[in-house]
Amino acid sequence: MRILILNWRDLSHPAAGGAEVYTEQVLRRWAAAGHQVTLFAAAVHGRPAHEIRDGYRIVRAGSRFTVYREARRWWQRHGRGNFDVVIDETNTVPFHAHEWVDDGTRTVALVHQTCEEIWHINAPPVLAHLGRHRLEPNWLRRLGGGPILAVSESTREALARFGADDVTVVPEGYEPPLPLPRPAKDEQPTAVFCGRMVSYKRPGDVIRAVGLARERVPGLRLRMIGGGPLLDRLAAAAPAHVTFHGRVSEEEKHDLMARSHVHLAASVREGWGLVVTEAAALGTPTIAYDVPGLRDSTTAAGGVVVAARPEAMAASLAESLPGWLRAAPAPLPYGGAHSWDTVADTLLAEVQRHARVPRGPMRVAA
Structure with missing residues (x-):
């Protein structure tokens, strides 16, 4: 498959977190299995605009706020006709790729969490009220027009409140450190x-x-x-x-x-x-x-x-x-949680199902 995934951050971004770890673990396994994988993300100071990492390509452009516009422009210049599926990875603000991917390519959203209460903690009062009650509900209602993959039942329930009815829960992954640390517990509680x-x-x-x-x-x-x-x-x-x-x-x-x-x-x-x-x-x-x-x-x-x-x-x-x-x-x-191999396999199967791409061998390599 030729897969394009949109995320406002990649693992090199100073604000990268659990969603970016998830993305990196999955994409390198897909690339190792022979899929052509491109990640579009915001620019990072000191990192190139184009980079190959663990077998997949990273394209960087725009800032935290303009990466959504830049993704659309990049699609118009370079994306049309070159991908089998586009994955819109949502961290509060969706790319709404299903509204501008215009060549018949299927789109699937991947949502880690909704923001909701966090607006009132991370934003000034006026913006928090606007974000919680106007912006995010509008973004998520629009996103609900297409298929969505959610990483927890809580996220699925949140999306359902905003009108999304085609939501599939996919597993979370973790790779324990090897060897596993086994120090003695502290004497004090x-x-x-x-x-x-x-x-x-x-x-x-x-x-x-x-x-x-x-x-x-x-x-x-x-x-x-x-x-x-x-x-x-x-x-x-x-x-x-x-x-x-x-x-x-x-x-x-x-x-x-x-x-x-x-x-x-x-x-x-x-x-x-x-x-x-x-x-x-x-x-x-x-x-x-x-x-x-x-x-x-x-x-x-x-x-x-x-x-x-x-x-x-x-x-x-x-x-x-x-x-x-x-x-x-x-x-x-x-x-x-689950092994990253299991997560990558399951996520790929769901992407193929929604993209209506015939399934080949499912096992991906770590």
Whole structure:
């Protein structure tokens, strides 16, 4: 197949996250299986406009806001007649490729998460109101005119509220580190938070929950892993039982998570919550807020979901932690997700089905 995928970021972008990891893992497997794969994404300072990586081609043009226009222009000059399918990977703003791909090529949307409540955390009040109640509903209603692939049941349910009725849930993937770190758990009861220190991740809620739980779990301490704009302010106000590690290497992150007894997640919403999967693969269970995305990954990982309040998280900590201190859960294969080979196979089958392309051999190479 000749596949074009549109995403406003590629893995080289400084703001790349879980969606870009997903994209990279899938595309390199498709390319290894013999498919001709092109990723169109925004320009990245210091990176070329055209690049071959892991067998697939990356084309970069435009900024965070103009990449959508540039994708359409690139299609008009170079895309027509050269692809079998176009995948519109949506991170809040769709490319709406189904409205301008004009040569009969099939289009499929791939949606990781909707924004919704996050508008009121990441944007000024007027823009937040406009985005939440006008812009995003309009974007998603238009996107619902074609087939959509969603990475969680929560995302499928969110899209259905905006009128999308042709939504298929595809699996999330994870590749555990090899060899798998198996350090001894800390002697003191230890919780860990891992993520960017930004408002929608609600790191302050985690700090408060641990402070409340210490009344019933003496000696409980908290590790905070990750950088971000709130790091300095949170670290300056943190009590002595909270340690901030900042942004660390993957190896150090895995070691710190594996030595902790419980992982805490309090985001407003996620597409899936890959950090939950990471923790479970290392033998560290999660207590998470019962919100879209986190409820999917935490349930799959055998963790605990609670009402989105620090008091509820603290109560669950006090109830669940003694058992985990006595006997830590075993590492869960793929953290409750799937191998990237399985994800790539499943996603390709769905793309072929929607694009009405005859299916060939399905196994892709890692």
